[in-house]
Amino acid sequence: MSTSPQGYTDRFERYADRHPRVVDAVLVLVLMACAIVGSGLTRPGAAPPQRDTTVLLVMGAACLALFRHRSHPRAVTVVNAVCIVFVTALEYVLTPLLLAPVMAAMYWLTTHTGLRTARFYSVTTAAALMAASALFDPTYAASPVPRSIGYCFWLLLPLAAGSMTRLRRAYVASVQARAEHAERTRDEEARRRATEERMRIARELHDVVAHHLALANAQAGTAAHFALTDPRRTKEILTSLTDTTSSALRELKTTLGLLRHDSTPAPASLEPSPGLARLPELVSTCSSAGLTVTVTTAGEPRPLTSGGDLTAFRIVQESLTNATKHAAADSAHVHLAYEDARLLITVTNEAPYGTTDAAPAVPRQGFGIMGMRERAHTVGGSFRAGPRPGGGFEVAVGLPLPPATPEASSKATDSATGEGT
Template structure:
């Protein structure tokens, strides 16, 4: 029943205030008729105007609780000074104002105003009638009746604050879910773009170099040209297969009938990568230091993609057409470096209109597994790409093999 009244008061506050004022006016008129042997209130008609004014002031208790409390307290003090008994009916306007004061303001303000109201009404009540049997009613009774609306108003304020906090948390959670969904979509788009770049750019660079070499040797070395063209077919086929595998991840749906996709590349495919570079005219030497250690799928893919992108850049920009790949296995990390010995100013990757994404993608891959990467000209000449990768990501959540679909293929 209380919740129904509260919902109605929230929907129609003006009608609720008018009904409250009328009810309070009736209560005060009834309260003015209550007396004891010691309280003999006057029977004149003019105090009724005080009751009406006090009840009318209740209309503004919702919007101006302090002013309403001051008016109703003054009216109640005038009546109790005339000898009226401070019953709960007579104090109904003051109790209503105290309720809205406690519901609309903070605890400190409510405490100060409530203490002042109780003090004034007790003083005027004791001064307006001789001490007798109704002393308890004029003292303890006044305090208890006035504290009741204060506690109810405070409870209403706390309940409203709780509901607002719940709504705020719900709105924040909804907003956070939307932001997290947008972030996941952005991360997935970035991952797909990086994977497409790494898968296609290398093969296209090698195919471009093979086609140029074949055109150059077509008239003078037909046998070598035919071999290069055969390698070109293999290069383009590999590019199509990697592109198909990457796009297949986007089309894959969970279910028992899902077609299996080929596994993500790793360092075990490094000989094929070196062979494709050799057919494009880049001589690649691979040096391994230390016993090979097992790598997590994410680190294995990252190392392969870094070497692939570095060799792609070397195929396009290295003047001496040679590159050295070093793999150094440590107790807890793998050091990968790709270098060439051309002049530093010739080997540096020229800026690409709109920005290049090869080095950026390599750096992002290294950071995604908890490693680091640097790339730039060497002091002794040439260009170097060096990465430090942990053998295992720091945590399972850091391993791209878990959430990334291309590594579960």
Template sequence: MTTTLERFPGRRITATDVIMVLALLGTVTLGASIAIPGVTQPPEDWPAEALAAVSCLAQLRARTYPRGALVVATVCTVITVVLGYLVSPLLLAPLMIALYRLAAGTDPRTTRVYGAVTIAVVVTAAVFDRPTDEMLLLRTIGPVLWLMLPLVGGSRDRLRRDYMDSVQARAAYAERTREEEARLRVAEERMRIARELHDVVAHHMAVANAQAGTARHLAPTHPEQAQKLLDELSATTSSALLELRATVGVLRQTGDSDTDSLEPAPGLNRLSELIATCETAGIEVTVTTDGEPRPLSPGVDLTAYRIIQEALTNVTKHGAGKGARVGLSYSASRLLISVTNDAAATTPSVPGGGYGLMGMRERAHSVGGDLYAGPRPDGGFEVTTALPLHPLAPDEEPHSRAPGADRKEDEATA
């Protein structure tokens, strides 16, 4: 158990410190009593012992006030040397402890300044006390070497402590960075999964809902047409299940999974199937192409398909009219896509809307494109996006913006 003597709140003197001071006092007392034949010593030892007591007591506060403790120890040591006591490591013990505490607990500049001044003062006192003494070499070179030892040892311990602190700080920073990166990756993965499932399910469910409503309306008067719509409804839901199964398979795929059984990601080559599905829900879609079609990277091809799919889904769910237009315009480096309908859109009745537009924007931005979605000046709704033929690096700026992208984006929901 550690016993502490508390003089000030928060500043503790431990039993170890007291034992060290008593040991130092005994060491200095022994050093003051040592006599070398032929070297004159003061007749009494008590002056050295009294100075040693003051110097040792100052070391109780060396951790808190290293500069003050060093100054007290230096003054006491200089007085002891001037009184004629032999300069030995035993006599210099309190000063050596003070120098060690200073070097270990302060900055290098403070250590150099205080250390140099202390050594210079002690050596000067020894020289001026007995300038012609036969022990002059021992009284000058000896203190320099003895007092350098605690300075070197304390500086080494300070450097080692600083190194360990920096290692721990870097490790803590790396751990925080790993945790933040892991959370970011989890969030991105959740958004990707939500976007994929929304794109797969929302379109088919919107078309299925329209087909079911139309079939219910036609059943009493036109049972043959209602039966045809029900057959198409069955095909729509089957297609939704197949595409959902393929999407889940991709999401669960590992590095060594067999990908041969997975359905390829849809692209503009399946645009005709998408248009046909919308037409079964009563939406007449017109497709126009400007420029020579160019090959797209798989990511951009999927993005273009999903944006058109979501835009037509919005027309199916919210459009008051029964017509939509899809425009594809190819340039040397970009593909411009526009999906418009003439009639004013209605506000969705299903809560939690807005994810469709959010997903379209995220998809466009993920490949370096831009997207605008909002009402048209002459009525209806418009979705316009400009996509690069190949995805841009994250730090690259798009070459051009989609028409209307600089306008304030409408807060319409999807």
């Protein structure tokens, strides 16, 4: 527990907040004692004042009025100012003990209403005291300036103390507000991160499970179609089906392993995230399901970031999966166009999307297109998907490319030269 003055002040304020009436009663009793003692003081060499019940009643009324300082601070200040002026008219010496009640009223007026209002009341009270002293105190004319300065000093002192209290309370309130805001911000950030993580997990599982299950279903259907007419091709398709399911299990295991070890280094057994380098494998798998995929490239190939490479592969994978499940076409085309700052990926099929006849079709509702759009926007890319004017369906994606470096350009040139040779 803190024993510093600041610690005592904090504990007193907390106690005052919990028991305001008790604190007010104690302060009023102390101020009444000060007024009683102050009414018996006189100047050096002068006869003591003839104390009667009038001054005690007046000062008692001033002190009792302080009980209402929280609800009526202006009225309490006016009552105390009138009482102290009346005591001055009775020719009592205005010592700090007699001024204590009006000083307390000024302090509370400052804390409740602000410095500007309290300054007006303080100046008005000081002027009234100087006028009463000039009229009723024969000794005031001998030293008006020191007496006036004394009145102003004692009445302005609670204004300074009240202003400091207001500033301290405002500072504490601002600190508490900032702490509450920071706490709310942390909670909101945690919820946002949890939502983003949940969406990321959902996208990964959807891409892994939906793609391989769709291909497995297509391969099984194709194998059933050729089971009696072409046993050799049926065997090849069933072999590809085994590879598809094995690949699905591996990718699912890899995805779950990455999620399980998200806060620790990933084990060495986990496979790297798929990228465009696995595009030939994806094309081969789609071919075994009866979908012929052609891939064309325009521009000088450049490496993407890890997130961009995974996004590009997953979007192509999902587009081909949708073509396998929903389109009547037996072929699809993937076009990669490398520009200065971005990679344009276009996946198209010629058949009407979502139907087996020539009538126009509406894409089925699902999470595939929504997931592709979210993936593209996550890495700062653009996404567009919809029916083609001449029939079929098209998915167009633009993904940002990292700035080309001299080393990357040199490697790409050497690779192109080697392939040409």
